[in-house]
Amino acid sequence: MARFSGPEKQALRVIKAIQQSGALKSTRTGDNYKNRLLQVAKSDYLKKHKIRLHDLSPAQAIEYLEIRGQDVGQKTLDMERQAIQSMLRHVTQLLKPKETLKVIHSAKEQILTSRAYTPEQIKLIQQAQTKRNSLSTKIAYAAGLRAHELLTLRPAKEQASDTHRDKEKSPHKFKGREGQLYTVKGKGGLTREIIIPNHLAQQLEATRLEKPQAYTDRTVHYTQYYNINGGNRWSRSFTRASNKQLTWSEGAHGVRHRYAQERMIELQVNYKINREEALKAVSQEMGHFRPGITEVYLR
Numbered sequence: 076m077a078r079f080s081g082p083e084k085q086a087l088r089v090i091k092a093i094q095q096s097g098a099l100k101s102t103r104t105g106d107n108y109k110n111r112l113l114q115v116a117k118s119d120y121l122k123k124h125k126i127r128l129h130d131l132s133p134a135q136a137i138e139y140l141e142i143r144g145q146d147v148g149q150k151t152l153d154m155e156r157q158a159i160q161s162m163l164r165h166v167t168q169l170l171k172p173k174e175t176l177k178v179i180h181s182a183k184e185q186i187l188t189s190r191a192y193t194p195e196q197i198k199l200i201q202q203a204q205t206k207r208n209s210l211s212t213k214i215a216y217a218a219g220l221r222a223h224e225l226l227t228l229r230p231a232k233e234q235a236s237d238t239h240r241d242k243e244k245s246p247h248k249f250k251g252r253e254g255q256l257y258t259v260k261g262k263g264g265l266t267r268e269i270i271i272p273n274h275l276a277q278q279l280e281a282t283r284l285e286k287p288q289a290y291t292d293r294t295v296h297y298t299q300y301y302n303i304n305g306g307n308r309w310s311r312s313f314t315r316a317s318n319k320q321l322t323w324s325e326g327a328h329g330v331r332h333r334y335a336q337e338r339m340i341e342l343q344v345n346y347k348i349n350r351e352e353a354l355k356a357v358s359q360e361m362g363h364f365r366p367g368i369t370e371v372y373l374r
Contacts, residue, residue, distance in 0.1 A: 082116035085128040089162050096165040111158040115139065131159065133169055133176060140179040142263040145368050149181040177294055190325045191332035203316035210278055211309045212330065218269040219334030219361045222327050224259040225305025226290060226297040231256040236268045247348050247356040251341055261362035335361060335372035
């Protein structure tokens with residue numbers, strides 16, 4: 076079995092190669108890149124995939140950044156993206172000279188700036204939306220979805236969830252919730268199970284497309300199977316409707332806040348599950364990589 080050099084040596088080799096390419100314009104930028112590349116080299120992501128910093132592909136870089144964005148602010152995330160991008164351009168040449176990595180938005184900052192809507196407020200917002208957008212809002216609220224996840228909806232029998240987490244599955248996941256099992260693709264490429272209430276599943280299936288359609292949202296390509304809105308189009312609709320009905324908007328992410336808070340109450344109050352176990356279950360339902368992320372939704 077091949078032995079890897081330590082993270083410090085990996086980062087140092089990459090930064091030296093970038094310097095030799097003439098891509099670094101200042102010592103400060105070089106120091107920043109070195110520190111960020113060291114963080115990447117030390118990450119659990121590289122350990123999990125058993126790869127060296129030098130072996131990181133563009134797709135893996137995006138996956139790493141999506142996971143990392145749950146822990147750090149936008150400034151740190153952008154610096155790591157730029158450092159990895161420089162490596163991919165000037166060292167491994169997996170990116171063309173002017174090609175860039177997709178900008179990933181910090182989930183941590185998004186969570187901290189968003190707040191939950193009340194159920195009554197969500198109903199008012201739905202009333203000001205088109206039928207397609209209203210259905211998207213109902214599903215996102217019922218299943219705790221991110222905006223882009225609406226574009227990835229498939230029945231579980233057609234799109235299997237990732238199985239590497241089965242051994243960690245909480246026995247309380249979806250407890251008390253009834254409906255149809257679907258899957259969505261979330262942050263870090265994780266495909267997870269969700270439950271959509273029967274009446275909403277019927278409405279969703281009524282919009283099923285005869286042929287899947289390609290759709291691009293924020294430069295990311297999706298294949299849609301249902302004629303509903305998601306991503307930026309749905310988010311903008313939600314914000315407009317919120318401003319119209321409530322004269323303010325906390326953004327569509329506030330729907331996920333409401334889901335998290337309601338599920339914690341259900342599990343703790345209705346089923347007498349302790350807080351730690353309830354948090355673990357809700358975290359898995361929402362596609363977070365650890366319960367601490369879900370904790371922030373409860374503020």
